[in-house]
Amino acid sequence: MTTFRLTDSTLRDGSHALSHQFTVEEVRAVVRGLAAAGVKVIEVSHGDGLGGSSFSFGFSRCDEASLLKAAVAEASSAKIAVLLLPGIGVKDDLVRAADIGVGVARVATHCTEADISAQHIGLARELGLEAIGFLMMSHMVSPDELLEQAKRMESYGADCVYVVDSAGSMTIDDARARVAALKAGLDTQVGIHAHNNLGLAVGISMGSFDEGVDQIDGCMIGLGAGAGNCPTEVLVAALARRGITAGIDPFSLIELADGVVRPLRPVQGVIDGDALVLGYAGVYGSFHLHAKRASERFGVKTRDILLEAGRRGVIGGQEDMIIDIAVELANRTQGDW
Numbered sequence: 001m002t003t004f005r006l007t008d009s010t011l012r013d014g015s016h017a018l019s020h021q022f023t024v025e026e027v028r029a030v031v032r033g034l035a036a037a038g039v040k041v042i043e044v045s046h047g048d049g050l051g052g053s054s055f056s057f058g059f060s061r062c063d064e065a066s067l068l069k070a071a072v073a074e075a076s077s078a079k080i081a082v083l084l085l086p087g088i089g090v091k092d093d094l095v096r097a098a099d100i101g102v103g104v105a106r107v108a109t110h111c112t113e114a115d116i117s118a119q120h121i122g123l124a125r126e127l128g129l130e131a132i133g134f135l136m137m138s139h140m141v142s143p144d145e146l147l148e149q150a151k152r153m154e155s156y157g158a159d160c161v162y163v164v165d166s167a168g169s170m171t172i173d174d175a176r177a178r179v180a181a182l183k184a185g186l187d188t189q190v191g192i193h194a195h196n197n198l199g200l201a202v203g204i205s206m207g208s209f210d211e212g213v214d215q216i217d218g219c220m221i222g223l224g225a226g227a228g229n230c231p232t233e234v235l236v237a238a239l240a241r242r243g244i245t246a247g248i249d250p251f252s253l254i255e256l257a258d259g260v261v262r263p264l265r266p267v268q269g270v271i272d273g274d275a276l277v278l279g280y281a282g283v284y285g286s287f288h289l290h291a292k293r294a295s296e297r298f299g300v301k302t303r304d305i306l307l308e309a310g311r312r313g314v315i316g317g318q319e320d321m322i323i324d325i326a327v328e329l330a331n332r333t334q335g336d337w
Helices: 014-018 024-037 066-073 091-100 112-128 143-156 172-185 201-210 233-239 250-263 271-283 286-296 300-310 322-332
Strands: 005-010 041-044 079-084 104-110 130-136 159-166 189-194 215-218
Touching: 005 024, 005 233, 024 041, 024 066, 041 066, 041 104, 066 079, 066 091, 066 189, 079 130, 079 322, 091 104, 091 112, 104 112, 112 130, 112 143, 130 143, 143 172, 143 215, 143 271, 159 172, 159 201, 159 215, 172 189, 172 201, 172 271, 201 215, 201 233, 215 233, 233 250, 271 286, 271 300, 286 300, 286 322, 300 322
Parallel strands: 005 041, 005 215, 041 079, 079 104, 104 130, 130 159, 159 189, 189 215
Antiparallel strands: none
């Protein structure tokens, strides 16, 4: 393989880093810049997908429909994508997104729960959308087990199935093994979505390319949950050094990063101690801010909360467990255990 398709998720996964506070004007500017640089797919929605704006996951500043309409208006030849986690988003959310002009639906489940994606992948196909399966926390199962889940998504009609390193916990070899298994066992395309908690997101993405991955995700300046995602502009520049451009201009992305995106969150992308522990413990990236807040509220270390969450195998959608863990740790510290 000599090329790949890039999906930029700055305006979805990057939303975690801004507490879901993107404005219509910011969405327009980022989409306009990405489309001009040659990025073919641009994901826009709350960090936790359609319907994510809530007490549980944090409220968006702007109504999701207004952000999607702005993105579609600026997209030119690019497709606008949305993420949907069954149970957070519902089928009506997907219908509304399609009516606005979205072209790609990315349906995400935990890596052992592909079966709950069947209705939503099927609906996406009925609506004429490209349907993509997203197997989150893919580090938690073996390559062979992940392939079995991916086969289910393929059978439901997925055009591509993603290996998703939601916790930023994979090594390069971990990711390559999972991508290789899916490439060997599926007829559909395979994607990779990497987080940077161990500082390996670009390496994972490039290693996955060498295994034949068809689609790769990134976020401008690495915006995202935890320590962030694979930085789009860094990935594109690194692959361009190998002669692999996928029709994307790296210098346009550099200008977009410095001129538009970096001013929105200048300190994002630092792998601080808590973000590193997220990757080490294998904990869902969006738990970072929840754990920090619980740490301050109950007087226990964020690190201890994250390590305990990792020991318990807590997954996305179980954010309420963070409070339970923090209370238990506080009680232990006070000698109540």
